[in-house]
Amino acid sequence: MSLTRSFRRRSLLGLSVAVGAALVATACTTTMPGRAVSVFDDPFKVAGMPATDGPTGLRPNAEAPARHVEGTDGGAIDELGASAISDIEDYWATAYPETFDERFKPVAELISWDANGFDGEFCGDSTYGLVNAGFCYADRTIGWDRGELLPALQRAHGDIGVLMVLAHEYGHAISRLGGLTGKDTPTLVAEQQADCFSGSYMRWVAEDSSQRFSLSTGEGLNNVLAGVISVRDPLLNEGDPDVGFDEHGSAFERLSAFQFGFTDGPSACAGIDLEEIAQRRGDLPVLLPEDQTGELPVSEESVRSMIEAMEVLFEPENPPALSFEPGDADSCADARPSPPASYCPATNTIVVDLDGLEDLSAPTDPDDAGSLAVGDNAAYSVLVSRYMLAIQQERGGLALDNAAAALRTACLTGVATAKLTKEIQTPDGDTIALTAGDVDEAVSGILMNGLAASDVNGDSVPSGFSRIDAFRLGVLGDTPRCFKRFP
Structure with a gap:
């Protein structure tokens, strides 16, 4: 994803450099706020199997x-x-x-x-x-x-x-x-x-x-998926001599x-x-343009631009308000805070803790062979997921505080991610577009903390497999498919 303004170039949304075949991944741990729903409360299974820990x-x-x-x-x-x-x-x-x-x-x-x-x-x-x-x-x-x-x-x-x-x-x-x-x-x-x-x-x-x-289909399988992420292809720029050589996939x-x-x-x-x-x-980008780093620092300006892009893409009749006062989430009448980005249905407001969102985007050491794909879209995907809750709220008749809502949110976040493969012009003159590696950052975040695949209270199903599966359904599908799959 990149952000440019009509009168000047800006730095772009960034990606960590990954490793080649058969190297080491860090163990998958939950390091950010967010609570996994008990497997006994989760009506969904892992590829048809019971979701279990053990x-x-x-x-x-x-x-x-x-x-x-x-x-x-x-x-x-x-x-x-x-x-x-x-x-x-x-x-x-x-x-x-x-x-x-x-x-x-x-x-x-x-x-x-x-x-x-x-x-x-x-x-x-x-x-x-x-x-x-x-x-x-x-x-x-x-x-x-x-x-x-x-x-x-x-x-x-x-x-x-x-x-x-x-x-x-x-x-x-x-x-x-x-x-x-x-x-x-x-x-x-x-x-x-x-x-x-x-x-x-x-x-x-x-x-x-x-x-x-x-x-186990809980943390055990999550750990396996973390290993799969760690052996993704390194991020390359167009014109890099290694492009197309020994390609394994994102x-x-x-x-x-x-x-x-x-x-x-x-x-x-x-x-x-x-x-x-x-x-x-599909249209998911694979290479970064030669003149781009793929890094867009999280700021109030970039957050506003992303929210504007969502309004262009989804055209809600009643767009959510945006607050940068974290305390506003504490006073929400019908949802708990899910920092660093929360959605309050009662006020139709997305509340952003800018420092916390920036922490989510902090890139890992590109020389760390065990790193997951952590970067700015690990943060922006969480922000987008809260906007997707506003889209569900506007649709009406849907619970926003259960496992179905969590997976529906992951799916719709995938839809929004795919839509961003085309440049989006915002009313303020910004251009938002997906760049190579952004999808990998999103799935890494979904596996590590589940916030982009969580309900209005920040609760997610325990299976990273199910969270990523729902996100992929959205990337490869569309909005109606998400609502049909997770009613």
């Missing part, structure tokens, strides 16, 4: 690994890797023939190395400095760095972080074995198919079918692919190709 990771009495690891030092992290692959193969032993109507063939070998050592080799190359995990197409092996990568994943996410990455790598093996990918398949397609296949396996674990691992695209597999199973993954990805991407 243990996530290697089971205390898990079955021993069925696979041997070449090059292992005999340590616990390689034991975890072997358990992960053994479990993934248990799933595909049944799921593969059901999906492809042919016998499943496990990968040939598992290979472990320490990236700090000089004597390892994987897929024909030295493993010195190779902090990664991968599937080798040439000899159908899967390998991982036990010295840096897997321990870092375990520290960031627990055992499920290791499982997530190895499930993705095994997804590449499944795509190749099933004839969905070949040597000429674009990286973008191969990576998102692997994301999808990993999602289908994770569903199996969440269904309590695994003998080795467990995964966080929004990779989350979508993962959710396809989790929701619809492995048969859905075969539908991911360049045409499908292009349709899913």
Whole structure:
């Protein structure tokens, strides 16, 4: 998203730089105001499953690994890797023939190395400095760095972080074995198919079918999604020499692919190709213009411009008022404050705590490989979500203080986000438009604190999966679809 004025250029809405494949994500925690609704109060499920909290990771009495690891030092992290692959193969032993109507063939070998050592080799190359995990197409092996990568994943996410990455790598093996990918398949397609296949396996674990691992559909699955976000493509400018090279997809695209597999199973993954990805991407920007940084500081001026843009896009008969006095939210007769942006139905007023909103937008260190996509649209998406509550209020007949309202708000925020792909001229002479990375910032915020997917009291459903799913429904749909899906 960018903001320009008719008489001068301004700096633009910004994005954090992400990492390449198989690096570390920070654990997902709720750090901002906002309260998750009890799963017992939430009428919605996670992709048809009950929304539950509980243990996530290697089971205390898990079955021993069925696979041997070449090059292992005999340590616990390689034991975890072997358990992960053994479990993934248990799933595909049944799921593969059901999906492809042919016998499943496990990968040939598992290979472990320490990236700090000089004597390892994987897929024909030295493993010195190779902090990664991968599937080798040439000899159908899967390998991982036990010295840096897997321990870092375990520290960031627990055992499920290791499982997530190895499930993705095994997804590449499944795509190749099933004839969905070949040597000429674009990286973008191969990576998102692997994301999808990993999602289908994770569903199996969440269904309590695994003998080795467990995964709750609450914080456990939220943590998995945080890992998916962390391996998004780095943000690039037009003209950057790396544009189009080794492209894996944005966080929004990779989350979508993962959710396809989790929701619809492995048969859905075969539908991911360049045409499908292009349709899913639509008009969402991928690259920043060369003369833009993508950073728009949160200010009273920028907040007013965003509210004006919403009025142009949604044309309410009674536009909400805007207050920059946080105390005004405390006196609302029919809603609790949801700082840093609150909506009061009684007065039809959006109340903004400017300092708090600015805190939401603070970019992470671009050199932090574990960062989520945090930036200015993590703040502006929260502001937009409060405007979407005003749109619901004007429609009439809708509760604004329950789980349906929270997910409806997420969906409508997605609609507004997609509408901003076109430049919006405001009455004050500003031009508002989405820029590359803004959608990733929105989904990161929705996962981290849920404020852009919350009801009028700032309450959100506990499942980040459901919150992001509702937001994506809006991005790829329209306003009527949101009201129909979340009546």
